[in-house]
Amino acid sequence: DAKTTQPPSMDCAEGRAANLPCNHSTISGNEYVYWYRQIHSQGPQYIIHGLKNNETNEMASLIITEDRKSSTLILPHATLRDTAVYYCIVRPLTSGTYKYIFGTGTRLKVLA
Amino acid sequence: AAGVIQSPRHLIKEKRETATLKCYPIPRHDTVYWYQQGPGQDPQFLISFYEKMQSDKGSIPDRFSAQQFSDYHSELNMSSLELGDSALYFCASRDNRGPPTDTQYFGPGTRLTVL
Numbered sequence: 005d006a007k008t009t010q011p012p013s014m015d016c017a018e019g020r021a022a023n024l025p026c027n028h029s030t031i032s033g034n035e036y037v038y039w040y041r042q043i044h045s046q047g048p049q050y051i052i053h054g055l056k057n058n059e060t061n062e063m064a065s066l067i068i069t070e071d072r073k074s075s076t077l078i079l080p081h082a083t084l085r086d087t088a089v090y091y092c093i094v095r096p097l098t099s100g101t102y103k104y105i106f107g108t109g110t111r112l113k114v115l116a
Numbered sequence: 117a118a119g120v121i122q123s124p125r126h127l128i129k130e131k132r133e134t135a136t137l138k139c140y141p142i143p144r145h146d147t148v149y150w151y152q153q154g155p156g157q158d159p160q161f162l163i164s165f166y167e168k169m170q171s172d173k174g175s176i177p178d179r180f181s182a183q184q185f186s187d188y189h190s191e192l193n194m195s196s197l198e199l200g201d202s203a204l205y206f207c208a209s210r211d212n213r214g215p216p217t218d219t220q221y222f223g224p225g226t227r228l229t230v231l
Binding site: 048091 | 151161219
């Protein structure tokens with residue numbers, strides 16, 4: 005499984021966009037990028053995933069670079085409830101078990 | 117929508133005791149994953165089951181065993197508990213009949229404290 009690297013922590017002002025980067029320079033062609041977040045010891049919550057095209061849903065946008073070696077999760081208008089640890093996970097689609105290998109994640113703190 | 121159910125939510129045990137954690141997946145989900153998250157650490161994959169068969173194994177101690185039943189619920193059995201087993205244990209479920217991109221949905225976790 006590809007290794008991901010994320011900054012350990014970030015701050016963001018409430019109402020502003022939060023841009024969370026992830027490096028996955030060893031990603032292979034059959035691996036998707038998934039983003040989850042964990043709010044204060046709750047179960048990880050799915051946010052979004054993508055392969056090579058940019059993706060958007062009601063929670064966030066995912067921007068993947070053309071070479072796929074990095075991606076950015078964008079929370080367009082961060083709120084205090086978005087304070088959480090955000091995990092970028094690279095997962096192959098052909099492994100059969102689809103387990104997740106969590107890295108260290110980014111602890112996002114949204115400030116009032 | 118129905119979510120993953122885990123029981124109990126909190127469990128306190130003494131060293132060398134045994135514990136059983138239960139996971140009830142989302143209806144129609146046939147695959148279950150177990151993860152362990154120690155204090156201040158990130159979730160670590162333990163084991164997974166698909167259609168009642170073990171499908172993958174991670175860093176699960178030999179003192180732990182798990183199984184999936186015909187109704188797809190799963191149980192994680194932990195014996196000879198050690199202080200280091202104190203952690204949050206998450207179960208996640210997935211519908212393996214869907215496309216490969218289908219995501220895992222996590223339960224609220226069981227907090228195990230070993231004294």
